[in-house]
Amino acid sequence: MTRTRTLGTLAVVVGFLAFVEFTSGVLQGYYTPMLSDIARHLGIHDADVNWLEGAQLMLSALVVPAFAKLGDMVGHKRMLLISTAVTAAAALVLPFTDSFGVFLAAWALMGFYVVWLPLEIALIWSRSRRLDGRSSITAKAAGLLVAALEAGAIIGALVGGALIDVLPLTVVLLVPAVLIVVCFFVILFGVTESPEPTGGVFDTVGLVLISLALLCFTGGLSLLRLEGGLTNPFSWAVVALGIVLVIPFVRWELRCQDPLIDVRMFRSPALGPVFLTAGLFGVSVLGAQAPLSTFARTDPTVYGYGLGTSGFATSLIIGVYLVAMIVGALLFPVVARKLSPRRTLMGASVLVGVGFLLFLPFHDAYGQVIANMVVVGLGSGALVAALPAAAASAAPATQTGVATGLTNSVKTVGGAIASCVFGIALLHGVTSAAGGADGTAGSLAGYFTVWIVCGATALAAAVILVFVPKTAFTDRTVEAEIAPVV
Numbered sequence: 100m101t102r103t104r105t106l107g108t109l110a111v112v113v114g115f116l117a118f119v120e121f122t123s124g125v126l127q128g129y130y131t132p133m134l135s136d137i138a139r140h141l142g143i144h145d146a147d148v149n150w151l152e153g154a155q156l157m158l159s160a161l162v163v164p165a166f167a168k169l170g171d172m173v174g175h176k177r178m179l180l181i182s183t184a185v186t187a188a189a190a191l192v193l194p195f196t197d198s199f200g201v202f203l204a205a206w207a208l209m210g211f212y213v214v215w216l217p218l219e220i221a222l223i224w225s226r227s228r229r230l231d232g233r234s235s236i237t238a239k240a241a242g243l244l245v246a247a248l249e250a251g252a253i254i255g256a257l258v259g260g261a262l263i264d265v266l267p268l269t270v271v272l273l274v275p276a277v278l279i280v281v282c283f284f285v286i287l288f289g290v291t292e293s294p295e296p297t298g299g300v301f302d303t304v305g306l307v308l309i310s311l312a313l314l315c316f317t318g319g320l321s322l323l324r325l326e327g328g329l330t331n332p333f334s335w336a337v338v339a340l341g342i343v344l345v346i347p348f349v350r351w352e353l354r355c356q357d358p359l360i361d362v363r364m365f366r367s368p369a370l371g372p373v374f375l376t377a378g379l380f381g382v383s384v385l386g387a388q389a390p391l392s393t394f395a396r397t398d399p400t401v402y403g404y405g406l407g408t409s410g411f412a413t414s415l416i417i418g419v420y421l422v423a424m425i426v427g428a429l430l431f432p433v434v435a436r437k438l439s440p441r442r443t444l445m446g447a448s449v450l451v452g453v454g455f456l457l458f459l460p461f462h463d464a465y466g467q468v469i470a471n472m473v474v475v476g477l478g479s480g481a482l483v484a485a486l487p488a489a490a491a492s493a494a495p496a497t498q499t500g501v502a503t504g505l506t507n508s509v510k511t512v513g514g515a516i517a518s519c520v521f522g523i524a525l526l527h528g529v530t531s532a533a534g535g536a537d538g539t540a541g542s543l544a545g546y547f548t549v550w551i552v553c554g555a556t557a558l559a560a561a562v563i564l565v566f567v568p569k570t571a572f573t574d575r576t577v578e579a580e581i582a583p584v585v
Contacts, residue, residue, distance in 0.1 A: 112226065113240050115289035116219045117247035119179070122282040123215050124251025126186075128421060129275050132260035132414040133268070134389055135396045140268050141199045148389045150321070150522070151206045156385060156515040157317040159210035160508055161310050166214040167221070167504025168359050172299050175222040175500060176292040182211040182218075183283045190276035194269045212279075213511060217503035219244060220487040224499050225293040238432040238440070238488045245428035245484040253421040260414025305359035308348035313512070316341025320519035329523070360505065361498055369493040370502065372567045374509045376448065377486050379560040381510035383451055383553035384479050386517025390525060390549045392417075395468065404543045406465055419469050423476025428484040430477075435485070444485055445564045450478030452557030458550040478557070486510070517552065524548040 130137070134148050143150075162182070170178040189208035196202050223240045255275070262271045319338030323329055352358040364370045395413045397405025408416070427447065435443040454475030461467035487503040494502030525545035 112290055113223065113243060115285055116222070117244055118285050118289075119183075119215055119219065119282055120244045120248040121251035122278055123212050124248040124253075124421075125255035125275055125278055126190075126209065126212055127248070127255070128252030128414075128417055129255035129259040131388060131392045131417055132256055132411070133263040133271065134392050136263055136268060137202075140197060141202055143199060144526070147522075148393065151203060152385070152389050152514075152518045154203055154207040154321075155210035156511050156518060157210075157313065157321075158207045159213040160313050160317065160511040160515060162211055163214050163217065163504045163508040163511065164309060164360055164501070165306050166211075167217055167500045167508075169301065170218045170221060170293075170504075171297050171498065171500035172301065174292045174296050175218045175225070176286065176290050179215060179218050179222075179286050179290070180283065182214050183279065183286060185211045187276065187279040187283060190279050191273075194272035194276070213507055214504065216244065216248070217487050217507050218500065220491055220503045221500035222290075222293045224491040224503075237491055238435060238484070241484045241488040242428045242432050245480060246425045248483070249421040249424040249428065249480060253418045253425075256414040256417040256421065257411075260409075260411040260417075264409060264411055299357040302352075302355055302357060302359035305348065305352055305355060308344065308351060309359065312341050312344035312348055314341070315344060317512075317515050317519075320516060323519060323523065360501060361495075364494065364498065364502060364505070367493065368566070368568050370490060372563045373486060373489050373493065374505055375563050376444065376482075376560040377506040378509040378513035379556040379563075380448070380451070380479075380482050380486070381513030382517040382556040383455060383475070384483070385510065385514025386521055387455075387549055387553050389518075390521050390546060391472075393525075394462075394546050402543075404463075404546075406468065408465070412465075416465075416469055416472060420472035420476040423473045424480030424483065427477040427480025427482075429480075431481040431484045434481075440485065440489055441564060441567050443481065444489065444567075445561045447478040447481035447485065448557050448561035448564065451475055451482070452478075452554045452561065454478065454554075455550050455557065456554035459547065462546075462550075513556075520552065521545070521549050 137151075138144065138148050166178045166182060186209050189205045189211075192205035193202060193209075196205070220237065220241055224237050258274070259271065262274070315337055319334055319336075319341055322331070322334035322337060349362050352360060352362045365374060392413060394404075395406045395408045395416055398407040399405045400407065406412075427450075431443060431447070434446075438446075454471050454473075454477075457471045457474065458468075461471060486506045490502040490506045491499045525542060
């Protein structure tokens with residue numbers, strides 16, 4: 100009876116968290132069909148849409164480590180509420196500005212929503228602490244949350260694509276802001292706090308050091324995208340400084356009694372490859388979103404390539420992709436039970452790699468693009484659900500929020516690097532419109548670069564996972580969690 104009651108309470112929490120992830124999905128899908136319209140509204144080039152994506156990813160990389168650690172210390176629900184409030188405030192700014200600078204700042208602040216999923220997985224893991232089959236329960240819950248996320252993304256993409264064709268952009272941008280406000284109250288009244296927060300003293304020095312490193316690194320990547328940035332030594336020096344600043348951060352964390360990030364986790368034979376896989380996966384799942392949307396919207400009668408789709412037709416491509424992600428997320432715990440989580444992660448990475456490489460010969464027809472995205476979606480859905488769940492099951496009990504957050508942080512850094520590289524690739528050799536007028540579409544060679552990089556990084560992730568111990572990501576006893584991960 101106690102187990103049944105505990106599972107029932109956990110199911111209620113998962114239900115409310117599913118609405119939170121549904122909202123997260125709406126945010127991820129809603130804007131994608133209208134990125135070209137936003138670019139025209141702000142008076143920027145299609146390739147400059149990556150500035151929005153890059154800025155949001157950069158802020159997300161800073162936010163996730165801090166909020167994940169604070170979630171372990173003071174409660175995951177509390178940090179969910181704070182991040183939702185910031186996201187709502189930023190979303191309410193977007194409809195009322197046509198300034199690229201203001202829009203860019205608000206768009207970046209919306210990146211706070213990326214911390215929702217790792218906080219939710221950590222909350223579920225902590226609440227299922229005394230249950231048998233804890234890893235399986237968390238994997239199933241993660242699959243349901245990701246299914247809700249992708250369902251929200253599907254609805255968001257379809258609604259966004261339909262509305263942008265018939266309503267002013269200001270009205271269209273107001274819709275997700277209202278939904279986020281509703282989400283705040285769902286968390287406030289529907290979600291109970293995680294038990295037994297660890298407490299402790301927040302590692303402010305560690306946060307400052309890693310923030311400086313990430314700001315320099317991602318800022319340097321942004322400078323590389325400016326005109327002449329690739330040949331400017333200062334841009335490369337800033338990138339190098341960001342990498343060098345990681346060294347004092349690591350040295351500090353190794354000496355700190357209660358570190359922001361226990362860097363020893365990167366040495367773990369189970370966690371290290373998961374973090375690296377998350378970074379490689381971020382290249383495709385985050386960095387390729389804007390290029391895929393703008394490629395679909397590019398008019399082939401003007402530029403010689405692209406699909407020339409409307410906003411709604413673009414949203415249908417995204418919708419099919421997200422349905423495939425739902426299927427992948429829900430199949431993950433089923434397949435993992437039969438093949439093992441490690442092999443399932445490897446298979447999902449292979450699907451993502453093959454799907455993107457299929458774009459090289461097959462990208463001229465609407466049906467070809469949809470078929471490719473189905474393959475990518477099956478693998479991506481499984482990875483989105485599996486990575487935080489795998490990190491939670493392999494992490495020390497006091498570091499579950501940090502471990503799940505790190506999967507998102509590293510994934511975000513991978514996406515930020517990819518966003519910069521893809522932006523440069525799309526801007527290089529930009530195609531001119533018919534009649535010699537300046538074009539706004541990215542170059543075809545740039546899109547080929549996007550597909551090759553995404554495919555290669557996903558296949559590399561599959562190879563890395565070969566070296567994970569065969570028994571990784573399986574259930575441990577409560578007592579075993581106390582033992583150090585290294």
